[in-house]
Amino acid sequence: MKGLRIIIFVDLSDPNSQLHLRDPGVSGSLSTFFITSPKFTDTIFHFSQPAAASVVLGVNQDAYSEVNLDYIKTHDIRLARRGAGGGAVYVDPGNLTYAFIDNDDGRNYLNFKKYATPAIHVLHKLGVDAEMTGRNDLTVDGKKFSGMSSLKIGNRFSCGGTLMIDVDLDQAAKALTPPKTKLASKGIKSVHSRVTNIRQYFLPQYRQITFAEIRRLLLEEVFQTTDLATIPTYTMSEADWQQVELIAQNKFTDPDFIMGTKRDDDFFHGNHFDGLGTVEISFSVDDGIVTHARIFGDFNQANGHLKVIEDKLIGTPFKKDNLEEAFRTTNLSANIGPISAAEMADLMLNPHFQEVN
Template sequence: MLYYFWKRLTIFKEVVYIIYIDLSSGDQYLRNPSISESLSTYFITDPKFKDTVFHFSHSSRTSVVVGVNQDVYSEVNLDYIQAHQITLSRRAAGGGAVYIDPGNLTYAFVDNDNGTDYLNFKKYATPVIRVLKQLGVDAEMTGRNDLTVNGMKFSGMSSLKIGNRFSCGGTIMLDVNLNAASQSLTPPKTKLASKGIKSVHSRVTNIRQFFKPEFQDISIDQLKGLILKEVFQVKDLSKIPTYKMTEEDWQGVKRIADNSFKTKKWIMGKKMNDDYFHTNHYNGIGTIEMSFSVSGGLINHAKIFGDFNKANGNLSEIETQLTGTPYNPKSLLECFKNSHLNQNIGAVTPEELTDLMINKDYNTKK
């Protein structure tokens, strides 16, 4: 029983039981990005984990990880990552594509939803922000899920919900190869424009340069230690309740990865050859992309992509509703009103998605 390891904390203004998951026994497994992307699913679904867990992930290899609903063919420079032997993987959580190398630290909470915590990125980013401020970084949360300093992003957060449990975590760019990140990622121009920038490189930053002089040489492990002390409200790391992954646990994670996250179909998806590919960025929601074709005045195919964080939405419900719908504003508006947009994508309106499909200014397939 894990119960005896849990610590009772009030760090989040309510009583929680939380445990740190030590992944050090799985170095040989974690060389594969699909294993890292399967960890949260394991902690969400394995019955031995019933309350809040916290863990880190620090890769020794370079990879690009896309969100569950993203189109790799528009978000990733596939030629570049192949030429530079950068692994491509897809997570089950929402959010956008991220470039990960040994200069990046990833952290995640897995928690139970009390009706307000799912997609509450600020709550789970707060311990990290507090630590970074101690180190001299004027970190803040901006937008729906970004951590920034001086207007530049150093962390993106994502979330995954299965049943009543969910994960929420993000990356911390300490010494990431920014040039390689810029070359690897190709986000839509509408997303960059929404940030007032022209390229990935001008938007992101490493945070080491913002540390106080006495912290300039801090290591990844030292940063992890500071975050752990903040999360668990202790001064001594030995006081942190810890569960060390067993071989049985790693085999459980591997089964999840093998069944879903390692397949080419899961990672690459299907390349669309539709007539139109419309994209727009919506504040508080993210980028929504509509790939669709029209024949005889009717939509005969539709596929939705994007970096919105509602990873468990039923996009096929919307796509099925769209198929066969007349391509005109009145019919599209009625279709979207019957497609449960809030549950399936987020707080986007039928009017906004109708405009997205009708307005030719959003077409990126010229």
């Protein structure tokens, strides 16, 4: 892969790894392990295929507005939350997930196109007219088949995405319930009309290609070799997996982390901002004063201190100038992303942004 120095491929295909990966909370802890473990300091590439259906939330999202909780419970679909930003995704055995772990060189963090390039090149070879659109989506024929997200801890970060190959689209559409502003920003009315599987776009000679063959093509593209035996490969030890399990137990399998607290505010407003994503705010107002506020969204800033913003709003008069002043003192760029105090104030004041769910 030109411009990216890949050192290690972490092979997760062994039986022990597959056993651990059955829990989406554990698989979601892998990035944190690879980023924080002193054992790994070079670039890492890995991919996995979910053993069962699950919905994975972005770190800043509201589970109660993004997911049909009754449906996923009835259909035994697991719910998980990753440490990275981005939006909710439905994954099942028809999905291939890939990720890079890299060191921030000042140019590569949140450079989604760079890390999507190997997948795009492979898909072009298979006949898919894939392209990157928006911040972090891969699309074909105007439909999304991959979403990407990133998590940064210290000077290392993960960047990866999903490839929808044979996903159950009907189940995905019923499991996900994104707010209307997100769908409107894409110019569509439902999840089903927005996403697609890519197998139907493969050239006839590749229409029956297996997941193993796709993984091989990705490895050849990433490492620029057809001899897979020459690729530096690492297999997870049981001691490694115990560390991953500990990370999961401390955070990613915690029901409070996954679900969050159910909203109980007077208002819930949301809007999609180009180059940032969807930002939502749940808030209450009493006698012209903001008494409570919580911020959600699919923006990719995973390490922002949203509580700093929420706490600053409490006690602020519900007026344009006062709200803007409060937002100006909360470092919005670091905590949410490229959004102005005026835009955040308008998000709260404008009834047009009221969400139905």
